[in-house]
Amino acid sequence: MDFFHASPNSPIPHAQPRVLEVRQLAKRYGRREAVAGISFSVHRHEIVGLLGPNGAGKTTTINMLLGVLAGDGGEIRIDGLDLKRQRSQALGRTNFAAIYAPLPGNLSVRQNLRLFGMLYDVPALETRIGELLEQFELQTLAETKCGLLSSGEQTRVSLAKAMLNQPRLLLLDEPTASLDPAKAHELRQLIRGIATEHDTGILWTSHNMQEVEAVCDRVLFLSRGRILLEGDPRQLPRAHGYENLDALFIGLAGEGLQEARP
Numbered sequence: 001m002d003f004f005h006a007s008p009n010s011p012i013p014h015a016q017p018r019v020l021e022v023r024q025l026a027k028r029y030g031r032r033e034a035v036a037g038i039s040f041s042v043h044r045h046e047i048v049g050l051l052g053p054n055g056a057g058k059t060t061t062i063n064m065l066l067g068v069l070a071g072d073g074g075e076i077r078i079d080g081l082d083l084k085r086q087r088s089q090a091l092g093r094t095n096f097a098a099i100y101a102p103l104p105g106n107l108s109v110r111q112n113l114r115l116f117g118m119l120y121d122v123p124a125l126e127t128r129i130g131e132l133l134e135q136f137e138l139q140t141l142a143e144t145k146c147g148l149l150s151s152g153e154q155t156r157v158s159l160a161k162a163m164l165n166q167p168r169l170l171l172l173d174e175p176t177a178s179l180d181p182a183k184a185h186e187l188r189q190l191i192r193g194i195a196t197e198h199d200t201g202i203l204w205t206s207h208n209m210q211e212v213e214a215v216c217d218r219v220l221f222l223s224r225g226r227i228l229l230e231g232d233p234r235q236l237p238r239a240h241g242y243e244n245l246d247a248l249f250i251g252l253a254g255e256g257l258q259e260a261r262p
């Protein structure tokens with residue numbers, strides 16, 4: 001099966017403007033090509049899953065999109081703004097939530113939202129904080145220190161923080177990891193709502209293929225720094241002779257490993 005020729009002209013799922021355009025993005029660590037010249041985009045109201053086995057280059061890609069890691073080549077445009085030349089404007093339209101980036105535990109929910117709101121220069125900050133506390137059902141926890149919250153509550157606060165600046169591009173790294181199935185389901189609905197109701201596009205990494213099938217409009221399969229395959233997670237498995245996304249993932253990871261062998 002030929003997994004290595006993802007169409008460069010995959011159909012655009014809808015005619016919304018692009019919130020993220022990545023062209024020929026590359027990053028090397030010594031002789032290791034962690035990201036090998038990838039190109040993709042994310043549109044408004046779209047949730048795109050960035051999938052791939054351990055070491056595929058997902059975190060390296062996200063770190064370059066966040067501007068915390070310099071690439072060796074390529075171009076990143078966020079809401080039309082070049083990340084290299086218009087860095088602060090581009091990053092002002094981006095936000096991020098990940099379990100490995102918890103908010104300071106000694107600050108209350110409100111203090112954290114205030115701190116990050118000031119960093120993002122959010123106008124009418126107290127009003128915005130009030131809206132977010134309501135939207136993410138955090139009113140009763142507003143004065144509680146974040147370090148005392150449950151995983152599910154902390155995830156909701158991280159998402160509220162990530163929506164402070166009403167980002168055009170929202171990066172979510174395994175947002176439901178560590179949540180029980182009921183809480184994970186609630187959170188997926190909440191995130192789906194963000195993509196539908198706001199002018200936001202979401203890039204979502206996850207190792208949970210059922211979740212990806214349920215939430216993502218489109219997926220990109222990354223392996224050894226390259227995009228192997230791209231498309232609708234509900235159609236891709238059958239199109240390649242697999243029963244579901246889990247089986248396709250295992251097939252792709254295997255093909256990637258075979259290609260890696262001398």
Ligand SMILES: Nc1ncnc2c1ncn2[C@@H]1O[C@H](COP(=O)(O)OP(=O)(O)OP(=O)(O)O)[C@@H](O)[C@H]1O
Pocket residue numbers: 029032034052053054055056057058059060061
């Ligand atoms: N700072 C670094 N120095 C050297 N090599 C690195 C560094 N960071 C990442 N790598 C290598 O780059 C490759 C891609 O790593 P990356 O963390 O982006 O993968 P990933 O897809 O996020 O994996 P996972 O699913 O395990 O988090 C791996 O081979 C990794 O060992």
